[in-house]
Amino acid sequence: MKKIVLSFFLFISIFSFSQENKLKFNRPFVIFEGCDEAEDKERCYDIMLSEFFAKKLNTTELKERVFNEAKKDTVIVSSYLVYNELGSIVTNFSRISLPLKDSKKETLDIMEQLPSVKPVLDKYNNGVSEAVGSIYGFLLDRNNDKVVPILGYEPEVVPFAIIEKVPIYKGCDKNLSNEDLRKCMGSKISEIVIKNFKSKLAGRLRLSPGYVKIFVTFKINKDGKVIDIKARATHPKLADEAIRVIKKIPKMDAPGYQRGKAVIVPYTLPIMFAVD
Template sequence: MEIKKNPKQQLENYSKIFMQIGLVLTLYITYACMEYKTYDMDNTSNLGVVNMIDEMQEDIPIVEIKKVEPPKQNDPPPTIEKIKVVEDDLKVEETIIESTETDEGQAVVVNTQDIVEVEEVEEVVEDIPFILIEDVPVYPGCKGNNKELKDCFTKKVTEFFGKRFDVNLATELGLQPGKKKLFVVFTINKNGKITNVRSRGPHPVLEKEVGEIIGALPKMTPGKQRGMPVGVSYSIPITFEVR
C-alpha cells in the first residue's frame, strides 16, 4: 500500500511536546497574575486648601446672683419670767402635810360589802401517756421503784383481762379462723378510777365485751406529775386466735 503523507511531517508525533509547552505557558500566566500588583492613584494634588481664620468661641451662660434674705419671724420673742423678791419681814404660810400612817392601837374599819369573791378556775391538765408519766399509777399489790411498778401494772392488767375474756365468743360470732387483734385505750383519772374506755376490734360485740372488762379494773393509786395527781392514759393491744 502506498503511503500518501511523509511520516516526519505528521503533527501527532509532536503532541507531547505541545502539551508540555502549553502547561508551562499556563503556569507562567497563572504565576504572573498572582504576582501582579496594583496601587491606588495619588489624588492629593487635586485637594483644596482650608484656611482656619475664626477662633472657636464658647457660649458661656450668664448666671445672675440673687441676694437671699432670711425668712421673717412672726413669733414674738420669749418672755423672761419675772422673779419676785420677797422681803425677810413678809410672813409666808407653811403647808402642813398630814401623815397617812395608822396607829397600831387604832382600829381599821373595812367595808366587807365592797369585797367581791372570785372563784379560781381549776386548771385542766390533759391526760399524760403512761410512758411519759413521772410517777406511774400503782395497781393494788404492786411495789418497787418506778420501772418495777410499770412492769407490775402491765402484768396485772393483762392477767385481769385474760381471766375474764371469753375467746369462744369470737367463734360464736362467726368470725373467720385466724389471728384477731383488739386495741383498748383507757384513762386512770386523778382519783385512781378507770374512765374513758375506748376499744376497737373486728366486731362491735367484742368491743363492748372488752370495754366492760377494762371498766371493771380495781381502783388504783393515781399517777403524779410534779407531785400533783393527774390522769394517765394507757393503751393495750390484745391478740387472740379464732379456730
C-alpha cells in the first residue's frame, strides 16, 4: 500500500520587530517626515505616506499603467516597512505592494526613495527597530487624469503578513509578539492537518510516488471565525479533504486588528504530500 507523509508549510512573515505593549517607550511610534508637531503621530504617518505613494503613482509611466490595468476606479497600495534603530528602511525585510502586474523594479525604486523616520525610542532614549504595516486606498480620477488618496480609508481586509495585531489562535498566549503569535498559529494548524488528514487517500486515489501540493486559502473574519475556505489540488478529493480538515480550525480567541479595528485576515496554507 502506498504511504503518504504530510509536510506542512505556511506563508508568514518570518521577520518582525513588533514590540510588546507592556514595554515602556519615550516615543512609541515612528515619526514620519513633517509629523513632528502633529498631535496624532500615527494618523500623520498614514496621511504623509499615502501622499508619498500618490505622488509616485502620479508619475507619467506609473499612472498610465495603473489606469490601464485597474479594473475599478479605486486601487490599493499596501506596505510593510521595517525601520531600524536609526529610522532607516531595512529594504530586505520591507515590502510594498503596488496595483500593477509587474512592479518589482518600481517597488524597489519607491522603497529607496522613502524618507527616513525618527525611530521608536525606549525609556532610555535608545532607538528601537519597528515594523509598520499599512493599507491605503486611492481614487482613479479619470476626468482629471490623477490618482487621489482616499483620506480616512479603512480597509476591511488586511493581509496576514502586514496585520498589526495577528489573530490569536485558541490556546496561544495573547501577550506574545506578532512573530510568536504567527508561529503559534502555524504550529496549531499544523497539528490539526497532521492529526486529521486521511492518509489512506494515497492508496485509494492511486497517487504516483513523489510530491503533491494542495493550496488552501481561507479568511479569518471580524469575529475570529474561519470562512471562505477554498482549496486547489491535482485531484478534487484532495481539495475536498483539505477543506474538511480546515473546517476543524476553532474560532480564534481574538480576530486580527489594524489601527485598533477588527478586520478580515486572508490566510494561505500550502500543504505538501510526500507519497512513497
